[in-house]
Amino acid sequence: MSPQQRAAELMQLRRMRIVSLIEGSTLLLLLLVAVPLKHLAGIFVATRIMGPVHGLAFLAYTWMLIQTVSGGGWSRSQTLRLVIAALIPCGAFINERALARRQAMLEAAC
């Protein structure tokens, strides 16, 4: 892998990690703050805001995952693991760790 290729890959991994954290955080905010506020305090506006915000974050996360994997360098099993984790609740945090490990490996190879 050339230095420019490695730099582009590292940048992509950093962006993907950020989007993973955003997706996971919006889900936690939705489930742990907005939904209890709706059902326990009757504050409906919280879910009305957090629902679409999380939906958009999930779309961005899935799209970035497709983009990251299409860039190449991922085995079938790694890709399958990323896709499965993307579909389970809070799986974005699992993927973020996997991406961090791959980033550390690439940085160590510099």
Place this chain on the structure above:
Amino acid sequence: MDYLWLKALHVAAVLVWVGGLSAAAFAAASKGSADEPGRIALLEGVRHWDQRVTSPALLIVWGAGLTLAVQGAWFPAPWLIIKLAIVLLLSALHGILSGTLRRLAHPDAASPPSWLHHAPVLIVGGVIAIVLLVVVKPL
């Protein structure tokens, strides 16, 4: 936000997105080796445009589009569901093209999958179907 302003924002973002998506598709589908003069520069240019303009436009397309659908109470009209499915497929195609461009912009990159050569046709077909569904609302 006013419905018409939001609709204008959505349509503007769609035009920018489809233009960028077509450029990415033609660049990825074009035949040529990495050592051809100017090819890497072209791929890099399209990739930068994709990162800075086309991808943010996609986010606006989705954000404004879903808000319009909710504000206009269009759910669950069949034409909208079919349109959403087509937009999802085009968005996934955009993600694949975007990743492929990142890969192709390097001299030792493998050639893209052969089905990607049909990406421009898929985009044109998808856009025609979307316009028909939105304007005529046949279902």
